[in-house]
Amino acid sequence: MIEYRNLKIALLGAGSVGSRVAELLLEHGDELASRVGAGLELVGIAVRDVDAERAVNLPRDLFTTDAESLILSADIVIELMGGIEPARSYILKSLNSGADVVTGNKALLALHGTELFEAAEQVGAQLFYEAAAGGAIPIIRPLRDSLAGDRVKRILGIVNGTTNFILDRMDVDGDTLEGALATATALGYAEADPTADIEGYDAAQKAAILARLAFHSAVPVEAVYREGITGVTAEQVERARRAGYVVKLLAICERVVDPVTGSEGIAARVHPALVSRLHPLAAVHGAKNAVFVEAEAAGDLMFYGAGAGGLETASAVLGDLVSAARRHVAGGPGVAESLTASLPVVEIGKVQTRYQITIEVVDATGVLAKIAGVFSDHDVSVETLEQSPAAAAAPGAEHITATLVIVTHRASEEALAATVASLAGNAAVATVTSVMRVEGA
C-alpha cells in the first residue's frame, strides 16, 4: 500500500449532495488518492445540528457545528450548505486562508460570483463549481477549457429537471400542468414549494453562470429575463405536438449583434419555448437535463445527463475535488476565472427570436388581410400561417370564429409585443390565445 501525504478536506453541509459526497469519499478514498497522488482525508463535516437524521450513515465524530475552525484546518473546502449567508463568508474565509473551494451553490455564484472569483484569483486559489449548473453533467469545464479557443454563439439549456419532467408529462401523457406538477411532487421531482423551479428562478441562476463563462462577461442574475412554466396550457402543448414541436423551458444565452452599430452584446433569458422534434433537445425526457451549445468553430454540441440528485451531483463535486487536489499536488496558482470581455446584457425588448401566435378571429371576408396588415405594420414577417375552423363557438359569441396559427420570422420582442397588443385591440380578433417563442432552428 502506497503512503501519500494527506490533503485535508472540510465539508460544509450534509444534505442530499453533501452526505453522498462524504459517503463516496470515505468509500473510494484510496482509489481517488491514487488518481491524485495524495491522500484525501475528510477531516470534518460542519452542520447546524450534529444529531439531525441523515440519509447516509456517516461516522458521528466527523460532525461539528464549528465551521470556522474546520475551514482553517483544511486544504480544500467543499461548500454544499446552500443559501447566501453564511456560505459566502465561509467561502471567502476559505479562499483567504489559501484553501481551494468546491461549491455547488448556484444561487450564491449567480449573485456573488464575481466577488468570489476575484477573491480566489487574488490569493492564487481556485473556486470549482461544476455542480452548480447541470448537476452531474460536465458543462463548466467544457465551456471554460475545451471551448476556450472557440467563440460560443448560443447556449440552449434544459437546466431544470422539475420543469422538464412536468412539460414532458404534459407532452407524452397529455396531462395538465396541475396534474403533472402533482405527479412530480409525489415522485420527489418537485419540492413542497416548487416556486424556484416552475417560475424559472433556478434556471435563471444557471443561465447567469453559463453566460458569464461562455461570454467572459459579467451577467448579473437580475439581468436574465425570466418566465416560468405556470402559463403553459395543455392546449399549447397539444398544438405544439401537432405542429411538430415540443414545449421546453429553456435557458438561453446568446451573443447578439446590434444591427445598427454592429457592437456585440449578450441576451440571457429563461422561458418556455417551442423546440422542433428533430432538435436533439426534444429527446431530453423526464427530469434529465441537457445543454446545447452552438460555437463558431465546433458547431453544435450537446451535453446530456442528470441535472440533479444527491448521488449524481456528488459525482461533479468529487470531480472538482480531484482537480483541486491535483492542483495542490502540482503547486502553482489556480486558473483564474477573470472576465476578459465586457459585453453588455441586452434588454429583452431588443432580443430577436421567432414566435408562434395563435388567435381566434372573426370568420369574415377580409379578415386575413387585416391580420396580415397588423404584422406588416410592425415589421414582423410571417413565415407560415394556418387557418382552421374554431372547435366550437364560445357561448354568447357574436360571430363564427376561426383559429389562425402564425409562425413569424425573427423579430424583436418589442415588435412582437406591439403586434400582439395591436392584434388584441383589432375588431377582427376575438382572442389572442397563445404566444410562444420558437427556438433552436
Added chain:
Amino acid sequence: MIEYRNLKIALLGAGSVGSRVAELLLEHGDELASRVGAGLELVGIAVRDVDAERAVNLPRDLFTTDAESLILSADIVIELMGGIEPARSYILKSLNSGADVVTGNKALLALHGTELFEAAEQVGAQLFYEAAAGGAIPIIRPLRDSLAGDRVKRILGIVNGTTNFILDRMDVDGDTLEGALATATALGYAEADPTADIEGYDAAQKAAILARLAFHSAVPVEAVYREGITGVTAEQVERARRAGYVVKLLAICERVVDPVTGSEGIAARVHPALVSRLHPLAAVHGAKNAVFVEAEAAGDLMFYGAGAGGLETASAVLGDLVSAARRHVAGGPGVAESLTASLPVVEIGKVQTRYQITIEVVDATGVLAKIAGVFSDHDVSVETLEQSPAAAAAPGAEHITATLVIVTHRASEEALAATVASLAGNAAVATVTSVMRVEGA
C-alpha cells in the same frame, strides 16, 4: 491595447485541421490572448512541401520544412501531421525541450500513448489530446477531470462519422451498404480508401484512448476487439427497425467483473450493434458522433457533436492550446496522465452481452424444442422468440421454412459462438441468417 508576453506556438502540419487552427489563431489571436493573459504567437508551420496548395490562405513566410528547428523555438507545439513517424519523434523532442504538446493524433496515442505520457510527466510538461477522440466533442477533459471522482462503468461511443452516416442512410432511406458508402464518398464523408473507417480501425484507436482514460489502465489498441460494418445488410437494418432498434457501430469500453474470482477487468470492443430507438444514441444521425458514459455516481451522461471536420476539430485543438498556454502562465508541472490502475483487458470470448439471432428453420413439429435445446445446452438463456413464415422458400429448398428471431439474455461471446456453431450444424436449421449484439439496455 494590453501588451502581454508572447508564448511561441509551433504548428506541425497544415492539413484540413492544421490549416484551420492556423487561420483561427491568426484571426482570434487577441481574443485568445486576453483569455490566457499572454500572447499566442504562431512562429511557424512545419510542412513537407512549402508550396503545396492549401484550403486556407496563410502567410507564406510562416511555412518551413525544418520541423526540428521550429520545435526548439516553441513554448507549445501543436502536432497535426498525423501518422506514427516522424510525429512520435517530434512530440518526444518537443516534450524533452520543455514544450507542452497539443495533438489530435489518435493512431499515435493508441499505439504509443504510454511512452508519450511518461515522457511528458518526466519533464513536467503536458500532452493535450482533446481532438484525438470525438473531434470537436469535449470528451477527454470530462473523462479525465469531471469524472475523476467517479467510477466509469461503461462507455458506448459512436466515434466514427463515416460509418454513422452510412448506417443512418441505411436506416432512414433503406439504402444498401454499397449505396450508402457511395453517397458518403460523393459527399466527402468517406475517404477514397474507406478501410480505416468502415473496418473499425479508427473507432478501435479511439476506444483504446477512451478506455485508458476511463479505467486508468493501459489498453493496447491490439487488445481492442474489432469488427467493421461491411457485413451489415439492408435486411438486418430493416429487421432491426421493425423490432424497435437501430444498427450503430459502437466503440464499447466497460468495466467487467469476473463472476468466479470477483476481480475487475476491462472489455474494449468495436462492432455493429442493435441499439434501442429509445436510447439517446439512437438519435445521433448523419456524421455526428456521441459518447454515452455510464458512471456509478453520475449515472448516464452523453456528449454529442461533430466528430470530424477541419474547422470543428480545430476548436478542440485551440481549447487545448489555451489550456496549455494558461498552464505556462500559471507555472508548475502539467497534470500527469499516469496510469493509477492496472485492470487487465479481458479477451472477447469472456465478454458478455445480449444477442439477436435470426435463423431459418425447417417448419416441422418439434423444431422449436430442438432449437430451444441448443440454446439451453450452451447455457444461453432466451429472452424473446418470434416466429414468422419465411418470405419465400429458397429455390431447391427441400422443406418449407420459417424465420425465428431470438433475443438472448446476457451470455458470453464464447457461449454464443458455440451456440451458433451448434445451430448451424443442426438438421432443423436451414441457415443462421444473422447474429447481432444488442447494447445499451
